Amino acid sequence: MIYNYFIITSLSTILEINLNLYIIISLVIILAAIRIIPISIERNKSHRITEILVEISGLWLWASFMYLFEIILLYIIGFFIQLSLTIKTIIVLLVPLFMIIGYYVAHHNYIRGYEIYLKEKSEKPSKPVTIIHVSDIHIGSMIHKSTITELVNNINKIAEEKQKENTKVITIISGDVADGSSPILPYTFMGFKDAIMPVIFTPGNHDYYQGIDHVKKALENAGVIILDDDNLIYDDVNLNIIGLRFSFDNLDLDNSYKLPISDTMNNILIYHVPQYWDEFSKMGIELQLSGHTHGGQFFPVNYISKLMFEYSNGLFNRQVTVKDKTYRSYLSVTEGVGAFAAPIRLGTHSEIVVLNINRVPGNRREY
Numbered sequence: 001m002i003y004n005y006f007i008i009t010s011l012s013t014i015l016e017i018n019l020n021l022y023i024i025i026s027l028v029i030i031l032a033a034i035r036i037i038p039i040s041i042e043r044n045k046s047h048r049i050t051e052i053l054v055e056i057s058g059l060w061l062w063a064s065f066m067y068l069f070e071i072i073l074l075y076i077i078g079f080f081i082q083l084s085l086t087i088k089t090i091i092v093l094l095v096p097l098f099m100i101i102g103y104y105v106a107h108h109n110y111i112r113g114y115e116i117y118l119k120e121k122s123e124k125p126s127k128p129v130t131i132i133h134v135s136d137i138h139i140g141s142m143i144h145k146s147t148i149t150e151l152v153n154n155i156n157k158i159a160e161e162k163q164k165e166n167t168k169v170i171t172i173i174s175g176d177v178a179d180g181s182s183p184i185l186p187y188t189f190m191g192f193k194d195a196i197m198p199v200i201f202t203p204g205n206h207d208y209y210q211g212i213d214h215v216k217k218a219l220e221n222a223g224v225i226i227l228d229d230d231n232l233i234y235d236d237v238n239l240n241i242i243g244l245r246f247s248f249d250n251l252d253l254d255n256s257y258k259l260p261i262s263d264t265m266n267n268i269l270i271y272h273v274p275q276y277w278d279e280f281s282k283m284g285i286e287l288q289l290s291g292h293t294h295g296g297q298f299f300p301v302n303y304i305s306k307l308m309f310e311y312s313n314g315l316f317n318r319q320v321t322v323k324d325k326t327y328r329s330y331l332s333v334t335e336g337v338g339a340f341a342a343p344i345r346l347g348t349h350s351e352i353v354v355l356n357i358n359r360v361p362g363n364r365r366e367y
Contacts, residue, residue: 004028007064007089014088031060039181042141046182053075054141054181055343059099062298062342064096073149102270102298102344107147109154109337110349113356114315118266118286119327120359121285122238128167128239131268132158132197133353134173136336138206139188140179143338148191151337154352159197168237169197173224173291175204175246175272177215179340184214192222200232202223202243204272204292207338210285227270231260237357240265242285246272253279261285266357274333275312281320295335295348302347309333312350315355 001066005028012019038053060173070091077083098254120126132155137147159169163284174329179181192199201224207215216226223230225241255278261267269280274290281288293315296302305312335351 001028001032004031005066007067007071010097011092012072013068014071015092015147016085018096033061039141042182043315044183044206046141051141051144059103059344062102062344063095063099066098069090070095080194096162098346100343102346105348106339106343106345106350108350109148109150109352111154111183111352112160112187112349112353113354114332115356116287116315116330116357117358117360118330120238120361121264121266124238126238126359127236128165129234129239129357130158130162130167130169131287131289131357132169133169133289133332133334133355133357134171134292134337134351135155135174135272135289135334136176136204136206136338136340137173137336138176138179138336139184140181142181142343144244145188145191147338148189151352152191156194156196159240168234170234170238170239170241171197171199171291172241172268172270173199174270174340175202175217175293176206176291176336177201177204178207178210180206180209182210184210184218186218186221188218189222189224190218192219192224195223199223199226200227200241200243200270202227202245202272203249203310204246206263208246210308211223215344233262233265238265239268241268241270243270251276259283259285274309275329277311277329277331278318281318282311282322284322286327286329288329290331293335294340295351296352297335297348298344298346300340304358315353 007181008027010025031092034053035057038050041050042054055350146151155171162169187278201213201219216322228245231240244260266286267284267286268287269287272290273292277288293305293312296305311331311333313333313335317328320327332355334353335348
């Protein structure tokens with residue numbers, strides 16, 4: 001409440017608007033009520049009105065954060081030059097303008113494609129394969145089932161084009177399909193039932209907040225394959241896909257830690273957080289799929305995210321040599337589909353990553 005009081009009084013001073021104390025306190029109370037009451041209700045049961053209020057609260061949370069930057073900036077500028085009321089008004093109005101842009105970007109998928117080169121390990125030629133990598137959908141009070149509908153429509157379009165080329169398509173969700181802000185019901189993820197390709201999921205941290213069993217049940221009802229400390233082999237494309245559940249503690253990756261690595265297939269690991277890539281790649285993982293960071297979601301947090309995470313977003317690769325084996329290992333960190341805390345994306349996208357996997361001869365040392 002003190003924070004909102006500071007933002008409102010500072011903005012009224014900048015815009016030279018005289019607000020009496022009664023109006024200011026009323027606005028502060030309303031903003032606090034919109035934040036606290038709907039969120040509390042949503043934790044037990046979702047309602048359309050409280051969903052809207054949670055979204056409004058998220059928008060104000062982002063806007064107030066931006067206004068705080070503007071207030072500090074204008075305060076510093078004031079030491080050197082005196083800005084006119086018109087210029088200050090324009091600066092203040094930039095926030096709702098960027099809010100509209102950021103809201104639009106957050107609710108429309110952006111497709112980003114990469115080429116990946118893995119060594120062919122099998123004597124039997126592999127069928128071409130494309131991995132559609134998505135993460136952090138965050139279905140809950142603020143991101144709704146319509147997000148799944150748009151996502152499935154887009155991945156189906158990708159799959160239809162790839163299947164014309166006789167390419168197998170697999171969609172992998174690397175965690176946080178749920179937000180944890182509202183209960184997950186048996187039909188919450190039914191939109192995935194319309195996917196025309198296999199959809200695989202491995203849990204992230206948010207999937208546990210409203211009960212991981214509820215999340216799994218809803219995904220199973222939608223026909224989604226769950227890899228929770230398990231693996232799945234696709235013989236036709238020579239892939240061994242391993243799903244490692246999110247750990248709230250640091251993973252103890254000592255010499256006794258084993259992953260079900262295949263010597264005759266390419267090994268793909270799903271792990272929600274973009275960590276331990278060095279350790280996993282030395283175990284034989286050739287492609288790690290992660291999310292969690294949202295790429296920082298919006299400016300300037302996207303720059304903070306790059307300081308917090310060595311691999312914040314994008315596709316990374318390195319050459320690995322273990323004993324007498326040399327291969328290339330990749331790490332895909334997607335910016336995610338949904339949003340957290342505020343339904344805004346600026347400087348990032350609601351991202352669908354398309355990974356086209358190319359096989360190269362196993363005797364080529366550079367891969």
